[in-house]
Amino acid sequence: MVIGVPTETHSDEHRVGLNPFAVGRLAHHGHTVVVEKSAGLAAHFEDRAFEEAGARIVYGAEEVYRRSDLVCQVGQLTARELGLLRPGAIVASFHHLAVLRREMVEGLMALETTLIGYEVIRDRGGDLPVLYPLSEMAGQMAVHLAANYLQKEAGGRGVLLGTVPGIAPPTVVILGAGTAGRSAARQALASGAHVIVLDADMHKLQVVHREFVGRAVTAVPSRRRLEQYTRIADVLVGAVLIPGARAPFVITEAMVVAMKPGSVILDLSIDQGGCVETSRPTTLRDPVFVAHGVLHYCVPNMTANIPRTASRALANTALPYLVELAGEGLDATLRNDPGLAAGVYLYRGKMVNASVGEALGLPVIPLVDLLQEGERR
Numbered sequence: 001m002v003i004g005v006p007t008e009t010h011s012d013e014h015r016v017g018l019n020p021f022a023v024g025r026l027a028h029h030g031h032t033v034v035v036e037k038s039a040g041l042a043a044h045f046e047d048r049a050f051e052e053a054g055a056r057i058v059y060g061a062e063e064v065y066r067r068s069d070l071v072c073q074v075g076q077l078t079a080r081e082l083g084l085l086r087p088g089a090i091v092a093s094f095h096h097l098a099v100l101r102r103e104m105v106e107g108l109m110a111l112e113t114t115l116i117g118y119e120v121i122r123d124r125g126g127d128l129p130v131l132y133p134l135s136e137m138a139g140q141m142a143v144h145l146a147a148n149y150l151q152k153e154a155g156g157r158g159v160l161l162g163t164v165p166g167i168a169p170p171t172v173v174i175l176g177a178g179t180a181g182r183s184a185a186r187q188a189l190a191s192g193a194h195v196i197v198l199d200a201d202m203h204k205l206q207v208v209h210r211e212f213v214g215r216a217v218t219a220v221p222s223r224r225r226l227e228q229y230t231r232i233a234d235v236l237v238g239a240v241l242i243p244g245a246r247a248p249f250v251i252t253e254a255m256v257v258a259m260k261p262g263s264v265i266l267d268l269s270i271d272q273g274g275c276v277e278t279s280r281p282t283t284l285r286d287p288v289f290v291a292h293g294v295l296h297y298c299v300p301n302m303t304a305n306i307p308r309t310a311s312r313a314l315a316n317t318a319l320p321y322l323v324e325l326a327g328e329g330l331d332a333t334l335r336n337d338p339g340l341a342a343g344v345y346l347y348r349g350k351m352v353n354a355s356v357g358e359a360l361g362l363p364v365i366p367l368v369d370l371l372q373e374g375e376r377r
Helices: 020-028 047-053 061-067 078-083 104-111 133-149 179-191 202-211 223-232 253-257 268-272 309-329 329-334 355-361 367-376
Strands: 002-007 031-038 056-058 071-072 090-092 112-118 169-177 194-198 218-219 235-238 264-267 288-293 294-297 343-349
Touching: 002 047, 002 061, 002 288, 020 309, 031 047, 031 061, 047 367, 056 355, 061 078, 071 309, 090 179, 090 309, 104 343, 104 355, 133 179, 133 264, 133 268, 133 309, 169 179, 169 223, 179 194, 179 202, 179 235, 202 218, 218 294, 223 253, 235 268, 253 329, 264 268, 268 355, 309 329, 329 367, 343 367
Parallel strands: 002 031, 002 071, 031 056, 071 090, 090 112, 169 194, 169 235, 194 218, 235 264, 264 294
Antiparallel strands: 112 343, 288 294
């Protein structure tokens, strides 16, 4: 199989779809890997390192997309990349398809593209193994960023995200007790903050309670509790995730209005549309805006600011699936690996993800039916 790694084109996207280690493993299995020149430079992976691992360096995105059976990238496909894409290709990436424009999805369907979303691949336990390290890093980064934006010169309340004798610690409210939420709670507790974690899933709250030995307050959200906790929050971390679907607005604009002036919201759900009504996507170059006196950090690709670590983590977790897919072929792999099958949005141009189909108003055909139909042919 020919596997392609293009240069990412989204604003301030410094990560790369495969690192030299992953390229070496795929080349060792007999696959041809083509990497666009300078694709890894922002993450400090030199072209020479890719070549030494067995890749062929090519000099434009068109060659990558035209030649590749399987494209490995990080961000969503752009309209320009859609125009370069080879019909029938497989694209593995963080697609976040529920918030992509319908006309883009229809264009991919017309090309009979297969889209595999790293954010919805599941392992045998039902967890999200490829998304996990990125969520873990995002949770840690959220607390570091909050500590910066709480400072006066950054526009915040002038509060230390830490402990000082005789002074009550700042309050960090976290919506969602999944990977990102727990990671943020762990980092905030280590800083000495008063931490409140809200989630509707009691099992997740029990995990938080056990891990932190009761040091974090846990609660099931209700409108009254959300109003109560947002009013006292110095930092609000939105880490609400419904895999594959658009995030719901959990925090209303009225709740933001009632927050302390100079407090900080970090909406980690923004790549799926955001969980705070006043959120809108920002960039690493211009990461924050102020609404109702509250700083909002809403960067969808926040781990692009630590691209070397993030690219290595992505390659480590995605590689077993890519080796399987390249070695066994698309249909055989999807029949044998239900976790990878759960990560498919489009299969040969057909929408197979119910959440995305509903969000975009597109007809959905179950993947199992399409695979059985292919087997009969």
